[in-house]
Amino acid sequence: MRFIKSLFLSLIMIFSINSYAQKMRCSTDQDTEFMKRLQRNVDNSFTQKAKVARFVPVELHLVADNDGSLTLTEDEIISKMCILNNRYADIEMHFYIAGINKIFNTTLNHRQGLASSRTLMRNNKNEDAMNIFLVNEILQNDFEPSGAAGYYTGGGNDFIVMLQSTPGDDGYTMEHEIGHHFSLAHTHFGWEGDISQGSSSGGYNPLIHGDTVTIEIITGSTQAPPTEVELMDGSNCTTAGDRICDTPPDYGFGQACSCCTMRWDVWDRNGDMIIPMLDNIMSYSQNCPENFFTDGQRDAMFEDFDSPLRSHLRTGEVTEYTPITEEVTITSPQVADKFDSFDGVLIEWDAVLNAETYVVNISGGQQLRYETSDTEMYIEELEPSSLYFVDVKAYNKFGTGCQNSIRVFFETGTGSTSTNETESINDINIYPNPVKNAEDLVIDYNSDKNIVSKIRLHNLQGKVVELINTTFAAGNNKFKINTSALISGLYILEIETEEGIISEKIIVE
Numbered sequence: 001m002r003f004i005k006s007l008f009l010s011l012i013m014i015f016s017i018n019s020y021a022q023k024m025r026c027s028t029d030q031d032t033e034f035m036k037r038l039q040r041n042v043d044n045s046f047t048q049k050a051k052v053a054r055f056v057p058v059e060l061h062l063v064a065d066n067d068g069s070l071t072l073t074e075d076e077i078i079s080k081m082c083i084l085n086n087r088y089a090d091i092e093m094h095f096y097i098a099g100i101n102k103i104f105n106t107t108l109n110h111r112q113g114l115a116s117s118r119t120l121m122r123n124n125k126n127e128d129a130m131n132i133f134l135v136n137e138i139l140q141n142d143f144e145p146s147g148a149a150g151y152y153t154g155g156g157n158d159f160i161v162m163l164q165s166t167p168g169d170d171g172y173t174m175e176h177e178i179g180h181h182f183s184l185a186h187t188h189f190g191w192e193g194d195i196s197q198g199s200s201s202g203g204y205n206p207l208i209h210g211d212t213v214t215i216e217i218i219t220g221s222t223q224a225p226p227t228e229v230e231l232m233d234g235s236n237c238t239t240a241g242d243r244i245c246d247t248p249p250d251y252g253f254g255q256a257c258s259c260c261t262m263r264w265d266v267w268d269r270n271g272d273m274i275i276p277m278l279d280n281i282m283s284y285s286q287n288c289p290e291n292f293f294t295d296g297q298r299d300a301m302f303e304d305f306d307s308p309l310r311s312h313l314r315t316g317e318v319t320e321y322t323p324i325t326e327e328v329t330i331t332s333p334q335v336a337d338k339f340d341s342f343d344g345v346l347i348e349w350d351a352v353l354n355a356e357t358y359v360v361n362i363s364g365g366q367q368l369r370y371e372t373s374d375t376e377m378y379i380e381e382l383e384p385s386s387l388y389f390v391d392v393k394a395y396n397k398f399g400t401g402c403q404n405s406i407r408v409f410f411e412t413g414t415g416s417t418s419t420n421e422t423e424s425i426n427d428i429n430i431y432p433n434p435v436k437n438a439e440d441l442v443i444d445y446n447s448d449k450n451i452v453s454k455i456r457l458h459n460l461q462g463k464v465v466e467l468i469n470t471t472f473a474a475g476n477n478k479f480k481i482n483t484s485a486l487i488s489g490l491y492i493l494e495i496e497t498e499e500g501i502i503s504e505k506i507i508v509e
């Protein structure tokens with residue numbers, strides 16, 4: 001047993017964030033209308049706006065195949081919200097979950113380009129939130145260009161479609177698409193995709209464009225109309241590239257390598273050396289340790305959020321950012337606890353600041369999931385002589401914490417908690433059962449000695465509705481519990497002493 005215990009101790013599972021080193025292409029169409037909106041936001045952002053936090057409601061659409069397969073679980077997506085919120089914390093935009101919507105539709109899960117899929121997404125939109133559809137696959141032949149994600153506007157669309165694998169990825173896919181949702185263009189606007197003058201992947205190519213880029217207009221982007229080539233001195237920053245002046249020129253440098261370093265020495269037509277901002281969220285560079293927005297980008301996004309187009313997002317319902325910043329510490333069971341019984345295991349944990357809900361996941365012998373606002377859960381569905389893992393996550397509208405969740409494991413025994421005697425307490429009689437609401441439930445017993453006891457009444461969801469700490473006196477005794485506050489249903493009464501637990505099912509009528 002000692003060997004097994006140490007073996008499992010070394011196996012304490014720590015969840016880690018999946019990392020995808022790839023920055024995946026997006027298929028956002030930055031057409032003339034899109035750029036007009038951006039231009040308006042940039043122009044308006046020069047008038048001083050309040051730099052107060054913006055709170056964005058998000059509807060997460062978890063798309064699955066017809067049979068429910070190939071999707072994300074609620075827990076998986078909620079756990080990624082903290083990454084999104086951390087990455088937007090600097091610019092004071094905070095995202096809270098307005099709703100989670102599940103859609104079972106194989107076609108939508110793979111082929112979002114079909115008219116029927118677009119209609120389905122429009123019909124599923126939460127009109128009071130930013131909408132994100134998380135899909136299994138984005139097939140090339142259904143719309144062009146394809147990619148890992150895209151923001152779709154026009155024709156009543158106004159939603160983001162993303163691969164289920166991308167939230168929280170190192171490519172900042174979700175953060176990038178939300179940038180588009182709030183009108184930002186690529187830093188390399190005009191140089192995307194299969195540019196006729198560029199390399200096959202698009203963007204700058206020294207063999208074609210030379211060390212000094214002399215062309216004044218770049219054409220052939222699959223995602224943007226022809227546009228002026230931006231200069232390093234900022235002289236055309238409001239009419240070229242992404243129209244944001246604190247992001248330097250980017251001739252699509254990030255598309256040619258999986259790196260975060262500038263591969264070439266390149267000069268603009270004025271002879272100024274180009275120093276791009278490769279770690280910008282709206283660029284396509286890859287493998288940067290972190291990515292950022294500039295102040296100019298933030299101001300344009302704020303302006304978009306404050307515009308009439310986005311009035312539906314300004315609900316005023318959330319005004320304070322209260323993220324979960326601590327992990328849940330499970331106080332019972334302890335790692336490697338071995339219980340005598342199997343049909344009554346109490347899981348307890350410490351309360352976590354800002355938690356609204358706790359999700360208890362049990363795995364191993366069975367897969368069980370519970371939600372509660374309490375800090376304990378009584379589990380009766382376990383099997384005898386089985387090994388279980390339990391982890392508890394704290395949630396609120398901003399998602400769950402980014403901290404690791406530490407699992408503990410325990411083993412159930414073969415005994416049952418449904419005993420009705422312990423060594424000292426005997427001749428126990430609990431009546432009436434069923435008990436009518438407001439009637440007293442009587443515990444009649446004989447005790448050999450004074451014994452400290454904890455009386456607990458809980459419902460089948462594990463919620464403790466009555467907890468009494470008392471001492472049973474030696475001799476024959478009666479103890480009464482008032483049931484007037486209880487709704488009718490099945491409850492479990494437990495009397496816990498140092499000698500064990502006496503447990504009985506009680507029906508309240």
Ligand SMILES: [Zn+2]
Binds near residue numbers: 026027028176180186
């Ligand atoms: Zn993009």
